[in-house]
Amino acid sequence: MDIARKIGILVFCAVPAIVGGGIVYAIFGSYTPVFIFETLLFFTAIGIISK
Numbered sequence: 001m002d003i004a005r006k007i008g009i010l011v012f013c014a015v016p017a018i019v020g021g022g023i024v025y026a027i028f029g030s031y032t033p034v035f036i037f038e039t040l041l042f043f044t045a046i047g048i049i050s051k
Contacts, residue, residue, distance in 0.1 A: 006049045013045040 008019045017038055 001049070001050065009049050010045055013041060013048075017041050 020041070021034045024034050025031065028034075036050060
């Protein structure tokens with residue numbers, strides 16, 4: 001996988017991180033679930049680009 005594709009995947013994961021973080025905060029009203037959501041998304045993105 002070339003570097004451009006890896007950067008594209010990271011950008012693609014940044015949109016759900018921003019929008020999804022806001023949705024998770026709106027549902028739960030706390031930053032703890034947002035932190036958990038962002039951490040899971042981060043590890044998923046790292047897992048995808050490390051292949």
